[in-house]
Amino acid sequence: MLKLTKKADYGLMALKFLAEHPETPAFSAKDLADAYGIPAQLLAKILQRLTKTGLLRSHAGMNGGYALAREARTISAYEVIHSIDGPFFITSCTKGAKSCELTPNCTIKEPLARVNETIAGVLKSISIQDLAEHEPAAAKPAEAHKLVALTP
Amino acid sequence: MLKLTKKADYGLMALKFLAEHPETPAFSAKDLADAYGIPAQLLAKILQRLTKTGLLRSHAGMNGGYALAREARTISAYEVIHSIDGPFFITSCTKGAKSCELTPNCTIKEPLARVNETIAGVLKSISIQDLAEHEPAAAKPAEAHKLVALTP
DNA sequence: CTAAACGCGGACCTAACCAGTCGGATATTC
DNA sequence: GAATATCCGACTGGTTAGGTCCGCGTTTAG
Structure with missing residues (x-):
């Protein structure tokens, strides 16, 4: 389904x-949980x-x-x-030294890995500050095609 | 984890x-399953x-x-x-008329929706032909920053 | 015309995983 | 030392993905 977990949310x-709230020195897990109606103990572990x-x-x-x-x-x-969900990969074939276990020529994996990097790039270009500001100014067009270009 | 399902793979x-193999008129589900070592009945339903x-x-x-x-x-x-996995959304908040059930100000959802569209755009720009050709030439840089620019 | 080869599609099972809970330990302040 | 925190492993319950089974309709070869 390609969705990230609630924990990450x-x-x-x-x-x-x-x-x-940069002025406040610290918020407890409970404070943050109450602010959004999130289970406190769960958020605690995430934090x-x-x-x-x-x-x-x-x-x-x-x-x-x-x-x-x-x-x-x-x-x-x-x-x-x-940090929360661990490394994510579009391809269900778990990466690493071993390629697709049984499938000999999973050539599909390669172009999808590019897509994966693209997504990662977009996510990397978005900062927490961007989320905090309601007007989201992110991902300078200057480096946009560097992110998306699948041919290196 | 942000990964697509095996079925989609x-x-x-x-x-x-x-x-x-454009010359061959048709392949049975079993043929295709054997080619990649995929469970035949499962692939059949996907097809x-x-x-x-x-x-x-x-x-x-x-x-x-x-x-x-x-x-x-x-x-x-x-x-x-x-077609296989149905509409996908990054946000775990199920979309629709009802926004985030309890959380009042899930402002996080909005910029993430942009990311979602970006991913969809990248995926739309990749054709099956691109996968078939080993040298993947996809996503023309011309429309790249149109895809990635989060500020419309 | 009959049987083999194929697609169709629901019901079902199972194992993994996510979300959330519980309980206890440790650290810090008052 | 009591209140308020973080810390951390273990446990459970519900959902979903992955996969199987079985019976039915369709087409074509012989």
Whole structure:
């Protein structure tokens, strides 16, 4: 179906919320969960993952919580999704040294991998800041065809 | 995880195979399944779907089978995937009249919808013929930034 | 005309995976 | 030391993808 998980959605929402409130030093998982009606414990685990991957900074104890580790402008949607859902690939053939297990000539995989990179490129070009601003100005046309061109 | 289903993969493989053998009038589901080591009955159902959506032409009886309904150049990967997996959306919020059920301001959905359209555009720009040719020349740079530009 | 080869299509099963929960441990502040 | 946090593994329940089975309609070869 080509859709990303709710966890990734939640993660993006939370980061977007943090980007919209830069003055506040930290938000607890519960604060963020309440803001969007997300199950608190679930969001907590997501935020923990984002902390482990270096996108968030956490602080335990009272008045603790989470804050962006970097500037919102420098955090891409790709990083968030990748942190939560792991590496994604369009091709269901799991990549790596072993190509398609049984299928000998899965030549379909190759052009689809280009598509995959294109999507990744688009996602990388979108920052959390872009999400926070309602007017989404992203993906400069200058590098657009570099992203989309399938012939290197 | 953002990956398309095996069924869609199988469908693309089958269409690619048909595009590579335009001289042969028809291939049975079993022929195509054997060519790639795909479960025959499963591929059969996929091909039936593609027939219903008008991408393939079927012929029952002996020496029957499937053939492309149109020229390979005019069949896009998007159509194939859409036929098999149905409409896909990046956002896990199921679209439609009802927006995000509980979440009041899921502003994240809007820019992600742009990404969704971008992906769809890339997929639409790739034809079965492109898959069949090993050297994949797709997505003319001319319309590239039209696809990627998130600000209309 | 009959049987083999084929497409058609519903019902069904199963294994994986996502979403969400529970419970406990550790850290920090007051 | 009590309240408020993060941290983290384990467990469960529901959905869906992947795959199978079986019976039916159609066509063609012999």
